[in-house]
Amino acid sequence: MFTSQPTNRVSLEDLANEFCETHGITISKQAIQERFNDYAVIFMQKLLKEQLLRQLSLLQDKRLTKHFTRLRIKDSTRFSLPPEYASLYKGHGGMAGPAQISIQFEYDLIENKIMHLDFTSANRNDQQDSKETLGNIKKGELLIRDLGYAGMGYMKHVSQNEAYFLNRLNSKTIAYDKSKRPIDYKKILKKLTRHSIPCMEIQAFLLVDKEWLPTRLVISKVDAATYQKRIQKTSLQTQKKGHKVSDAYRVSAWLNLFVTNIPHAWLAAKDVRDTYSLRWQIELIFKIWKSQCGIHKIASVKIQRFQCELIAKFLWILLHWQLFRIIQKNVKVLLSTCKFYKIAHRLSQRLKIAISNPLKLLRWFDLIFQRAPKKYQIESKKGKPQLVTTLLNLLA
Numbered sequence: 001m002f003t004s005q006p007t008n009r010v011s012l013e014d015l016a017n018e019f020c021e022t023h024g025i026t027i028s029k030q031a032i033q034e035r036f037n038d039y040a041v042i043f044m045q046k047l048l049k050e051q052l053l054r055q056l057s058l059l060q061d062k063r064l065t066k067h068f069t070r071l072r073i074k075d076s077t078r079f080s081l082p083p084e085y086a087s088l089y090k091g092h093g094g095m096a097g098p099a100q101i102s103i104q105f106e107y108d109l110i111e112n113k114i115m116h117l118d119f120t121s122a123n124r125n126d127q128q129d130s131k132e133t134l135g136n137i138k139k140g141e142l143l144i145r146d147l148g149y150a151g152m153g154y155m156k157h158v159s160q161n162e163a164y165f166l167n168r169l170n171s172k173t174i175a176y177d178k179s180k181r182p183i184d185y186k187k188i189l190k191k192l193t194r195h196s197i198p199c200m201e202i203q204a205f206l207l208v209d210k211e212w213l214p215t216r217l218v219i220s221k222v223d224a225a226t227y228q229k230r231i232q233k234t235s236l237q238t239q240k241k242g243h244k245v246s247d248a249y250r251v252s253a254w255l256n257l258f259v260t261n262i263p264h265a266w267l268a269a270k271d272v273r274d275t276y277s278l279r280w281q282i283e284l285i286f287k288i289w290k291s292q293c294g295i296h297k298i299a300s301v302k303i304q305r306f307q308c309e310l311i312a313k314f315l316w317i318l319l320h321w322q323l324f325r326i327i328q329k330n331v332k333v334l335l336s337t338c339k340f341y342k343i344a345h346r347l348s349q350r351l352k353i354a355i356s357n358p359l360k361l362l363r364w365f366d367l368i369f370q371r372a373p374k375k376y377q378i379e380s381k382k383g384k385p386q387l388v389t390t391l392l393n394l395l396a
Helices: 012-023 029-035 038-053 126-132 152-160 185-194 224-240 247-252 269-291 303-329 337-346 348-354 358-369 372-376 387-395
Strands: 070-080 100-108 113-121 141-145 164-168 200-208 211-221 255-260
Touching: 012 029, 038 113, 038 303, 070 113, 070 126, 070 269, 100 269, 113 303, 126 152, 141 269, 152 164, 152 200, 152 211, 164 269, 185 200, 185 211, 185 247, 185 255, 211 269, 247 255, 255 269, 269 337, 303 337, 303 358, 337 348, 337 372, 348 358
Parallel strands: 070 141, 141 164
Antiparallel strands: 070 100, 100 113, 164 255, 200 211, 211 255
C-alpha cells in the first residue's frame, strides 16, 4: 500500500515486481488481486481508526481554553470515480458522473486534532451530514462551518447545547430585528456605502420551529470583483432555469452576512470575518490532499483495491500530520503545511526503504526536521492576518 507514485500509474504487475525486489518474495499479480478483498478493506479501516485514536495531544497554550473547549472547523471535498463504483459511491449525475465520493473532514484547531474523517457517497450532502452528527456537539465548543452545514435547526441545536456557532447566513433566510420585523438589507447597503462603514452589527432573531433564536448579525460590504463573481455565478444558474437574477439577490450579493451567538465581549464585530476565515484552512488541506497526495487520481481497478489504496493514502497523510505538529510545537514561527507535505512527498520513497532500517529511518527524520523553520516557514501576505494571530485574538 505504501507507494510514492500516484495509484493510477501503478499496475498489479508493478506491485508484484516491487514486492519481489523489496522483500525477496515472488507473488503473481493474480494473487495480489485476490488479496484486495472485503477483509483487506476492513483491516485498512481499522488501521485508520487506530491512527485517529492515537493522535498526540500537543496543546501549546492554556489561554486557548479560556472561552472554548474546542474550536471545530468542518468541510467536505468531492471527486469523481469510475462509473462502476456507483453502487457504493453514488454521485449526482450530470457532468459529475454517476459515481462520486465525498470526504467529510473536521478538526479541532485548539489541539489540532482530527475529530471526524469519513468516506461517503457524494449524494449525501453537507446538510444531511450536519443533521446526522448533531449528537456529538458538546457544551463550550465553537463550531465554524460553511453554509451547507448551517441550517436553522443546526444553529438552534448548538445554542441549546450551550455551544457556539459562527457561520454565514443564507441571503434567502429572513432575519428579524428587535421589533420582530424583517431586516431591510437594501437600507443597510445604502448606509454602509454612504458612510464607508466597514461592518455593522445588529441584534437579530431567527424564527426556528416557531421559536425565536437570538443571534448577532454582522454585515459588511464586499468589493466590486466579489460582487460581479457572485452575480455571474447566479446568472448562469438562473438562465438554465429560464429565470432572471432577482433585485433582492442583487442587493444581498453586495453583502457578507455572518451570524453567531459568541458574546460580544469575546469577539468584536470587526473580528468576525477574520475568525470565520479560520475555516478556509480546510480548503488548504483539501488542496494539499489533491496536489501533493493525489487522492483524486483514480484508475479503474477492483473497488476493494481502490478503497485500500485511498485509506493507505490517508494513513500516510495522518502520520505526516503528526510529524508536522511536533515540528510546529518546537519552533517559534508559523509553518506552512503545504511546504512540509511537498518535501515529505519528495522523501516518500526514502521513508518506505527506511521503515525496516533504524539507521536509515533516523536519517530520514533528520532530512524532515533539518532547518525546519527556514524550509517550512509561512511567508506573511501584506494586509492579511496570519492564522496564529487570528486564533490568539479570538481565544486569548
